[in-house]
Amino acid sequence: MTIFEISKEGRIGFQLPDNNIKDFEINLPEHLLRKSLPRLPQVSEVDVVRHYTNLSTKNYSVDVGFYPLGSCTMKYNPKVNEKVASFEEFSMIHPFQPHETVQGALKLMYDLKEMLCEITGMDDMTLIPSAGAHGELTGMLISRAYHLSRGDTKRTKVIVPDSAHGTNPASARMAGFDVIELKSGPDGRVDLNELEKVLDETVAVIMLTNPNTLGLFEKDILKIAQMAHEKGALLYYDGANLNAILGRTRPGDMGFDIVHLNLHKTFSTPHGMGGPGSGPVGVKKHLAKFLPIPEIVKTEDKYTLNYNKPESIGFIRSYFGNFSVMVRAYTYIKTMGKDGLKRVGEMAVLNANYLRVKVSKIMDIAYPGICMHEFVSTCEKLTKETGVKALDIAKRLLDYGIHAPTMYFPLIVHEDFMIEPTETESKDTLDKFAQILEKIFNEARENPELIKGAPYNTPVRRLDDVSASRKPVFKYNFEE
Amino acid sequence: MHRYIPHTEEEIKEMLKEIGINSIEDLYMDVPKTIEEYNLENGKDEFSVLKEIKSLSKLNKVFEPEKVFAGAGIYFHYIPTVVETLSNNQNFVTAYTPYQAEVSQGTLQALFEYQTMMCELTGMDVANSSMYDGATALAEAMLMAVRINNKTKILAAGSINPEFLATSKTYCTPQNIEIETVKWTESGTIDLEDLKSKIDDNTSAVVVGYPNFFGIVEDLKQIKEILPDNVVYIVVSEPIALSILEAPGKFGADIVVGEGQSLGITPNYGGPGIGFFTTLAKHVRKMPGRIIGETKDVDGKKGYVMILQTREQHIRRAKATSNICSNHALMALKNAIYMSVIGPEGLRKVARMSYNATHYLAEKLVEKGYNLTFNGPFFNEFVFNAGENYYEKWKTMANEGILGPLPLEKAMPNFKNSALACCTEVNTKESIDELLKHF
DSSP: OOHHHHOOTTOOSOOOOOOOOOOOOOOSOGGGBOSSOOOOOOOOHHHHHHHHHHHHTTBOOTTTSOOOBTTTOOOOOOHHHHHHHTOHHHHTOOTTSOGGGBHHHHHHHHHHHHHHHHHHTOSEEEOOOSSHHHHHHHHHHHHHHHHHHTTOTTOOEEEEETTSOTHHHHHHHHTTOEEEEEOBOTTSSBOHHHHHHHOSTTEEEEEEESSOTTSOOOTTHHHHHHHHHHTTOEEEEEGGGGGGGTTTOOHHHHTOSEEEOOHHHHTOOOOTTTOOOOOOEEEOGGGGGGSOSOEEEEETTEEEEEOOOTTSOOOSSSTTSOHHHHHHHHHHHHHHHHHHHHHHHHHHHHHHHHHHHHHHTTSEESSOSOOSSOEEEEOHHHHHHHOOOHHHHHHHHHHTTOOOOEESOSTTSSSEEEEOOOTTSOHHHHHHHHHHHHHHHHHHHHOHHHHHTOOOSSSSOSBOHHHHHHSOOOSOOTTO | OBTTBOOOHHHHHHHHHHHTOSSGGGGGTTSOOOOSSOSSOBOOOHHHHHHHHHHHHTTBOOOOGGGBOOOTTOOOOOOOHHHHHHHTOHHHHTOOSOSSGGGBHHHHHHHHHHHHHHHHHHTOSEEOSOBSOHHHHHHHHHHHHHHHHOOOEEEEETTSOHHHHHHHHHHHGGGTOEEEEEOBOTTSSBOHHHHHHHOOTTEEEEEEEETOTTSBOOOHHHHHHHSOTTSEEEEEEOTTGGGTBOOGGGGTOSEEEEEOTTTTOOOGGGOSOOEEEEEOGGGGGGOOSOEEEEEEBTTSOEEEEEEOGGGSHHHHGGGSSOOOOSOOHHHHHHHHHHHHHHHHHHHHHHHHHHHHHHHHHHHHHHHTTOOBSOOSOBSSEEEEEOOTTHHHHHHHHHHTTOBOSEESTTTOTTOTTEEEEEOOTTOOHHHHHHHHTTO
16 A cells, blocks of 8 residues: 555644744745645654555565675674764754864764775775765766876777676766777686777776676786776776775775775665665875865864865765765774774675585586685576576575575676675575575476466565556556 | 674684685685785774764764754754654665565655655656755756757756756766856846847756745746747756745656755755656656656556666666666655655645745844845745855854854855855744844
């Protein structure tokens, strides 16, 4: 039932006080005055509480169970982070208060920036971008500004591997570049010969994720960095998979010039069903002047905001970014510390490899051998044998109370699952997942129709998304 | 050992054995070790972390809501307790993008209802399930206009929020889209003559605020009358105002965007808020962002899924309508809960109380001899000449617990000694009278 169907004419859910001020006549031309009220719900507070509480029970979340979405890094979200973000001193401050009255917020952002620079090996950073993809766009705009500042106008291309997140090519395009897709080598990594072929003086940036989306570390990274820099191109690091290398190696040390982070992934801020995220962008010294405005400046013992950066790419959104997400990430780093972050990297990789070995007894692994924080498996054989597809297996997993892994990504592996357990899952959980997966594979061989009909135990069963897009219904139909 | 990491030493040994390696080190054979340890502190227990951050937070000054007279895009409104309580439900907070619709109906239905409410407020056919903020929503609206008509000049009223305009410029420049600003008149509304003279064959869109950054309500009807048919009409609006202002959809708007923070979201030092984005059904395939639609499951039961994903980056890659992926879904949920609990009459009352408080303040300032900068109709904000050295006075007031009208000079250098005043339903007659003592 929708909230609109619960609605009853005349019910109210909130009362407002009297501000003791007389009614002023509304001084507007008649045609600008609203004739009929928007059809918002008319419900009591109890109705609202029950409606949204009931909706919440129709959601799977990290707090409910295992969420092995590769490339999304669904780790546990510590509750203390939420508590800190809700401090009134953080949530109830206006972005344009005098700087003297927000020294805590500015210091927190400044210190977070410093800590993230240390973790990434970069010289400077902006916290403003609102999500990973927003960070990518920021990074691409910085690259554009850098090349143009040197009078280098011929660099119109960005090289992106075919295994990259879809946001990479889209972000490069939004910054006005043409995208060259780089075919992965047989080992799932960048093929240096292919790279050599397309890398010339018209290339502005090479965008890489390392470890890449197949969960493999680009072993030749130092060579790739050298090749990029020799041709005058910049090397961009997509930080989606930073979890794997925490405490071990840093993008800045590998030769990357620009890096974006996903605070909601690596630093455990919750993803809120689709956001808000936060996508800080770090750069090496020679690019710092292009970072967006405003920048946070520390002078002796005072923090201020500087808007006067003539070579900056300018504003990329209003105010200073998703501050309350930054508060969560700051709390997480303080909690974990250097020892904890290193442990995160190690256990994320250990869990992925352990699960890879377990899963390899059930499905093929696309690129066998040691992986990093995630791996890609394929059920192509099962599909040929029984007609049961990865999608069907995914839906059956839901019946067993487990969220399905990422499917059909990267695009270069067929009928695949990309599985990322993260460091916060126990061996018991991984064992249980492998057992259930094996059980489903056995079910598929014995009774493929059973799996093709899944799920059975979810709030709704398999949804028709084809006709949902063909004849789209964008909003509630009040006339129904 | 660490409290968020469950592995015992015994388990680690068993796992290494299953993998067939001897130590954790063996997992990193491909990775150059470039750092022994970070130059950071060691991790801390929860007591210590809370204590440390609490003391840091005390360096911020929280103004009593009724003593805040600053707006400029971020507004202090009453937020009913249920908004925080319900939106903090961890089944919402710790869920990901609804990739598996069958176990994400909570997310999907809430966002579908949010979309419906935004369509109701704006009078448009379709809303997406959110953008980062008002500024990026406007920037993306301009890119969308260019996709609609393939023209590359945008005419934007100079009275749009300056950070929205600056962000739009950052987004548009690399795509060779030019933004030209249009003058305002003495009333603070868009200069129709200037607008007319600037419209040419290459004009893709015209952007106006409703109300604009000065708080002035533009006459959307008059503006529409001078627009050629194929020019995209973009309106930037404030959702609370839309409970007393006629919906932009009624005046032929093609795209209505804005910042939705005022609908139940705390100020959060400016983020996260939420960008809302609505348009007409005929333009939907050019629209950026995620859209939720209604459908049926195999048993004929109603359900919700993400639709029209072929526009999006994970399918279309470099040819996508936008690169946006993570949006501000949790904030859309807060908007939906707020609108549910406040209802249509409540929203209009919020708007009415805000209007009254703002006009009371303006009336009293005029009585004291201060001049309003514009004579056009305003909603809950207005610009006035606050006198010499207003910036210093503003800081003095802050020391006395009042966040006064914002000095405009920083955002708009031409407005020396001017201030942008804002009242909402949280300001009382007493708090306004207290502010007036400083003038």
